[in-house]
Amino acid sequence: MSSNVKKFMFVNRKAPYGTIYALEALEVVLITAAFDQDVSLAFLDDGVYQLKKGQQTKGIETKNFSPAYRALEDYDIEKLYVEKEALAARGLTEEDLLVDVTVLSRAELGTLMDEQDVVLSF
């Protein structure tokens, strides 16, 4: 990779809909894709709820933005990491998620964070 490519990691630790952070984080991710950077997404703590299958938002009159996570692949964003302990604590498994992810332990995620040039948290 050339020297002006940086490693960007987007750390998502908040659940969707309760606040706007998850949606606006996704908007940054999609823009970053256009800059040809090395992009990865990490979902920790309540952030794993962003990827839950079967979101139905009609009743809260809010746009369901979860299909956009599936579109990330089209933007060549394929590094999606999900915290193993966070899934377990929430009674979720990889099967409950709407995209293919790599499940990592907290410690493994910590090592990945260290390797980043830019970490943006939402």
Added chain:
Amino acid sequence: MLHIINKSPMTSVSLESCLSSATGGDILLIEDGVYAATRGSAVEAKLQGAMGKFKIHVLLPDLEARGLGDRVIEGVSPVDYAGFVDLTANNKNCQSWL
């Protein structure tokens, strides 16, 4: 890496998540995160336990604003905003555990 925590450890898992994920380095407690740096709190033991792996700092103006400037746990280093800037500059990268 510099880890910045701005949440009270009594209401948020930010500190907990940071301590169990991060590989080490510097932790800076700011805003409501400073409550974790006070003597006699329920998380004091946890913070003491993390001191081998992390160097823990607290933003003194935030602690003083909350009336707790005189209760810093021994081993936690108080810094001002200039110290905050230095911590950021001296680490290769930083992360805010929002």
Added chain:
Amino acid sequence: MKFGIVVNEGPYQHQASDSAYLFTKAAIAGGHEVWRVFFYHDGVNNASRLTEPPQDDRNIVNRWSKLAEEHKVDLVVCVAAALRRGIKEENLAQGFRISGLGQLVEAGIKCDRLVTFGD
């Protein structure tokens, strides 16, 4: 060293914009450059020139404007986040400009450090 700052919360509601401002001031005083401050989420409300705090309180918006004027700090407000929240050219305080999210990514690429203040 070249710093980029991200502010994700509105003024007065959350300490984030105060922390970001004090950090920025300290960085400049320490001989660093703050190349850009990017306002996102409710942080865009830092740019409203209609803000009128009580006389005895700090004026967060004016503080940013002054920093832009005196130290050439580039204050960028995210357009998508701003439109959602009613921040437009017509109520934009001095020293701020409205632009796209690409400006945040660019700050990440060009700055040596990017520091986020939020909730």
